[in-house]
Every structure is written in C-alpha cells, then in structure tokens.
Amino acid sequence: GQQVQQSPASLVLQEGENAELQCNFSTSLNSMQWFYQRPEGSLVSLFYNPSGTKQSGRLTSTTVIKERRSSLHISSSQITDSGTYLCAMERNTGANTGKLTFGHGTILRVHP
C-alpha cells in the first residue's frame, strides 16, 4: 500500500477561507517535509519539520512523529496559494540515505 497518504486529493476554496491539509505515514519516520509545487512544476520547500509545530506567515505545519502524521494549515487563503502541496517523509530504516517518499499531493484552487 501507499506509504504516504495525503488528503484531501483536491480542495476548492473561496479567497479568505482556511485550509487544512493532512499527511499520514504508514511507517515510522525520521522527518518529513512539506513542499509547494508551482503550476509550471518547480518545487518550493515550505517546512522541514522533524517534529512539533512551525509557522511561516500564513502557513503552519504540525508534525507528530509518534502518531505518524503531519498537517499543513493555510489561513486566509489567497488566489496565489493555488497549486499542488506535497508532503514527503524520510523513513526510519536504520540506513543512512536521506531518501524521501512522497505522497500524491493535494491540488488547491482558490477562487476570488
């Protein structure tokens, strides 16, 4: 089965609404990372978040390693937030790889 489950698969918001994106992992992990993928394909790192809560502007990421989950909260959404949000985990395998396993992403569309 899929090791990284993201939900929802897609989300449509009115400008100003909040969004909560979820990421669940089927295996134990060392750390995880949230990315924003622009419509043309480039990836921007939003958070590298081994554990706990981090905030950057209107974005807040909360990761609970023991419960194998992470969330990304977007407050007061803007049209420019539209795009794909990807989460990825670094599995705890005991091997020194740094390899990321990605979810399939949440496609966000924010309308005026």
Add this chain to the structure above:
Amino acid sequence: GGIITQTPKFLIGQEGQKLTLKCQQNFNHDTMYWYRQDSGKGLRLIYYSITENDLQKGDLSEGYDASREKKSSFSLTVTSAQKNEMAVFLCASSIGVYAEQFFGPGTRLTVL
C-alpha cells in the same frame, strides 16, 4: 542562499535514444538526488549521491545511469528512452542525509 540549475528545461528525444539531463547546485551541498514525477503521481527516487564520488540506486534506477562529476554537479542518463518515460525529472540537493532537500525547476522529457 543558493540555486539549483537543471538543463535543459525541455528535452525531446526519439524512442531508443540515449539522453542526458544535467543538474548544478551552488549550495555547496554534499548530497544530491534525481527524482521522477509522472502525471498525478508522487515523486520517485531514481539515483542519489551522498557525497562526491558516491552513487546509490533509488527505487526506479533501471534504465538510468547517473554520474557525480564533482560536488556541484550530478547528471542523469536515460540509457534508451521509452515512450512511457515522458515525465518531469527533478534534481534536489541537501547539506547531508537527514536534512532539508531543495529542488531545481525540473526537466520535462517528451519521447516521440
């Protein structure tokens, strides 16, 4: 700060052709990665290099070769392009394993 450059941005090849994608980073990072992204799917790891002169296979290495020419550059070769290989190839780097990964803008491959 730093930047990751991928060339070319778009690559069109013929079926059976050998094709090379290049990646350069000026972060002075030790570790570099090549991922492939197919439409509607998460990124999958092809090859990675923990340090200069190191080369490790990822989950999707069959049909590809890689070369870490120097610390700042990491190339990926498609040994014999196939039509089902049309995808976006993303290069990433990190200061080491278990660290935040930063991504380049991608190379979009089309096989005719």
